[in-house]
Amino acid sequence: MQRLAPLLERFHQYRPGDVHAVAAKVHLEAGFKACGSNAFTGVLWSHDGTALTVSFTGGVRTSLILQDFNLVTKCSCETWQPARNCPHVVVAWATLKRLVSPEALAHIRFAPELVAGMKGGLGSAAAFPPGIPAGEGDVKSAAQGVPSPVSLVPLDRGMESVPEGDRSRFCLVVAPDGEGGLSGCVMRGTERVTGWSPGIPTELSLFLLLDHPYASTPSYFEKFLQVTGGRHPIVFCDPQGTGTVLSYAGDAPRTLGVSFDFREGDVAVSRSTEKGPIPDAAFLHGKLLFDLEAGLVHPVADALGLDRLQQTD
Numbered sequence: 001m002q003r004l005a006p007l008l009e010r011f012h013q014y015r016p017g018d019v020h021a022v023a024a025k026v027h028l029e030a031g032f033k034a035c036g037s038n039a040f041t042g043v044l045w046s047h048d049g050t051a052l053t054v055s056f057t058g059g060v061r062t063s064l065i066l067q068d069f070n071l072v073t074k075c076s077c078e079t080w081q082p083a084r085n086c087p088h089v090v091v092a093w094a095t096l097k098r099l100v101s102p103e104a105l106a107h108i109r110f111a112p113e114l115v116a117g118m119k120g121g122l123g124s125a126a127a128f129p130p131g132i133p134a135g136e137g138d139v140k141s142a143a144q145g146v147p148s149p150v151s152l153v154p155l156d157r158g159m160e161s162v163p164e165g166d167r168s169r170f171c172l173v174v175a176p177d178g179e180g181g182l183s184g185c186v187m188r189g190t191e192r193v194t195g196w197s198p199g200i201p202t203e204l205s206l207f208l209l210l211d212h213p214y215a216s217t218p219s220y221f222e223k224f225l226q227v228t229g230g231r232h233p234i235v236f237c238d239p240q241g242t243g244t245v246l247s248y249a250g251d252a253p254r255t256l257g258v259s260f261d262f263r264e265g266d267v268a269v270s271r272s273t274e275k276g277p278i279p280d281a282a283f284l285h286g287k288l289l290f291d292l293e294a295g296l297v298h299p300v301a302d303a304l305g306l307d308r309l310q311q312t313d
């Protein structure tokens with residue numbers, strides 16, 4: 001049984017008229033016109049088939065990301081604005097819709113190279129159900145009514161362009177922000193990268209494009225690991241520039257408390273968890289316990305107690 005990638009399945013459900021909600025009217029008109037010439041240069045897929053980035057000439061990168069049932073669209077061009085989008089988003093949207101529903105958007109003239117290029121770039125994600133007639137400009141075998149052979153190659157075609165060794169050079173760096181808090185960003189060596197930095201692996205690009213601001217919360221780390229598939233290290237960088245690789249220990253939450261130590265009439269109060277006193281090389285921030293010695297980040301239960309303890313620091 002052939003299966004569409006989740007993003008394409010969503011496009012299958014869209015009505016052709018939904019294109020009018022994709023961008024501001026002026027961009028719709030420019031985008032429809034741009035479909036007639038081929039500026040397509042490539043497609044990168046996320047490993048789970050929920051998002052893709054289309055590259056156009058001039059280095060423009062347009063991302064379509066399925067978040068739950070909604071489609072998030074972004075483009076690296078100067079025209080792009082939230083809600084208004086840009087002509088590239090229209091081209092990517094319309095071409096995808098044409099590929100999954102060949103009878104749709106008949107009023108748009110598509111350059112055959114654009115449709116063929118996009119279809120080739122979709123790979124097995126575009127495992128079109130047999131019986132759907134090929135659209136204009138489709139690859140030859142499909143145009144003759146013969147479904148293209150479908151093999152279950154992974155959907156992470158985009159990541160094939162980033163060698164494994166290079167991919168590991170990207171990491172999430174968490175560091176003190178100089179104001180008593182922590183900041184987090186994705187780095188390649190000493191360079192801070194964005195969702196559209198050249199050579200960035202697709203999964204990291206998606207994480208950054210989805211706008212997850214750093215927060216010392218379990219959900220931030222869980223989202224990072226979920227979107228990136230745990231392919232990239234998390235590194236804590238102290239003010240001296242020393243890095244410690246951390247693993248997120250989501251299955252080992254800690255409950256905070258205090259321990260009292262009575263000695264010679266004095267009472268020493270120290271922070272502790274059910275595992276004992278918090279070691280010197282560990283600290284609390286937000287809803288997390290960073291244990292640098294063990295290289296672990298634990299979710300912390302009992303937020304009320306945590307707040308009180310942080311206030312007494």
Ligand SMILES: [Zn+2]
Nearest residue numbers: 075077086088
């Ligand atoms: Zn654009």
